[in-house]
Amino acid sequence: MMLIRRLIPFWLLLAMLAACASPTPTAAPQSRKLRVLATTTIVGDVVRNVAGDAVELSVLLPVGADPHSFTPTPQDVAKVSEADLVFANGAGLEEFLQALLENAGAADKTVAVSQGISLLQGEAHSHSAEEEHATEEQAQQPMPTTETSDAGEHDHDHEHEHAAGDPHTWFDPNLVMIWVQNIATTLSEKDPQNASSYQKNAEAYTAQLRELDQWIRQQVETIPAENRLLVTDHKSFAYFAERYGFTQVGAVLPSFSTLAEPSAQELAALEDAIRQLGVKAIFVGTTVNPNLAQRIAQDTGVQLVTLYTGSLSEADGPANTYLNFMRYNVNAIVEALK
Structure with a gap:
């Protein structure tokens, strides 16, 4: 019994020391x-x-x-x-x-x-077709x-x-x-303790992006040059077209934003361009309402091809990472145009 009484203050002391060593709420953001x-x-x-x-x-x-x-x-x-x-x-x-x-x-x-x-x-x-630069x-x-x-x-x-x-x-x-x-x-800069890890990961991922770029170039080479014509749901493929040698014929929504509304004259002009240039497909993203694109595809007799544009797919889908997103889209474009 005497031994137990002597141990109690010792354990109380340990508990007090542990409490003092515990981080305060204000210090938590630094440790998490x-x-x-x-x-x-x-x-x-x-x-x-x-x-x-x-x-x-x-x-x-x-x-x-x-x-x-x-x-x-x-x-x-x-x-x-x-x-x-x-x-x-x-x-x-x-x-x-x-x-x-x-x-x-x-x-x-x-x-x-x-x-x-x-x-x-x-x-x-805009509906008034005014230009801004x-x-x-x-x-x-x-x-x-x-x-x-x-x-x-x-x-x-x-x-x-x-x-x-x-x-x-x-x-x-x-x-x-x-x-x-x-x-x-x-x-x-925000988390210097892990800076070396961030830089190492960045270098590894950049290497994967370089490999992706080379793969895209190889795939595009299989498309005849005269077929490298893109019509999309809105103006979203300019960087892709510039890098890999495509021509952007036009877009259903002639804007960088999907919130734009085309005029009847703009839609008619796009259909004329599709017919005159022999465009093979219209590409529409999964995040965009396809109704207008479907109508143009029916009017011109070209196929409608779905791509991933503003979002990845679900985790079990074909475009669940950025690398897979680009591979899926390139494969779909090549298949439609070659």
Whole structure:
């Protein structure tokens, strides 16, 4: 009994020491993993390849969501607010983003993975067919702002061109290599303890992207040059076309955004071009309403081919990673055009 009485103070002392050694709530953010939020499934997959298991990664948009037309919920505001970092495509792709960041007070922790890419320019689209041209200074802006492309504020005539330029940079793996370095640099600055791991992962993934680029070139060579004509649901394949030697004949929605509405004259002109140039297929993304594209395909007698454009597939689908996404699309394009 005396032994037990003597041991009690000893165990109480140990408990007190353990309590003193436990981290306080204010110190917790330093010891836990970074909470990282990616806007789209495509951005999320690239971040995952760079970050590995060193961060807690979640993706804002669900599989199959159109990043142009996505409407965030109050729960999404909370997700953004709780994140340490938010990786977005940028360049005006996520048209909902500016208002969401303001509501969540998170503008200072958001990084555009497309930062540093010289964006391709295009003509602004509206029912009045007015043209707008972005400046080079706007093209270099990392995130959509009120000076570059208003997120959530659009003219009533459905003028939806992005002032910064074409945001669909992921259709060129060489540009995704820039994404990778932006992600690795940001993670390393925010979490220096894992910087070497982030850089090593970035180098390994960049090597895979180089292999993907070479594979795409080999596949495209099997398509006769005169058949390398692209008609898509909206203007999303310019980077792919420029890199791999395709001609963009036109788009059902002649805009960088799926929120645009074409005029009857524009649709008629597209059908004439398809017939005159002998276009073999119209390519439509899984995140876009295919009705207009189906009508044009029926009118012109060409096939309608489904691609993955703004989102990866489900985990058990054929485009569940960015690398598989590109391989699936290239295989579908080659099969339709050769």
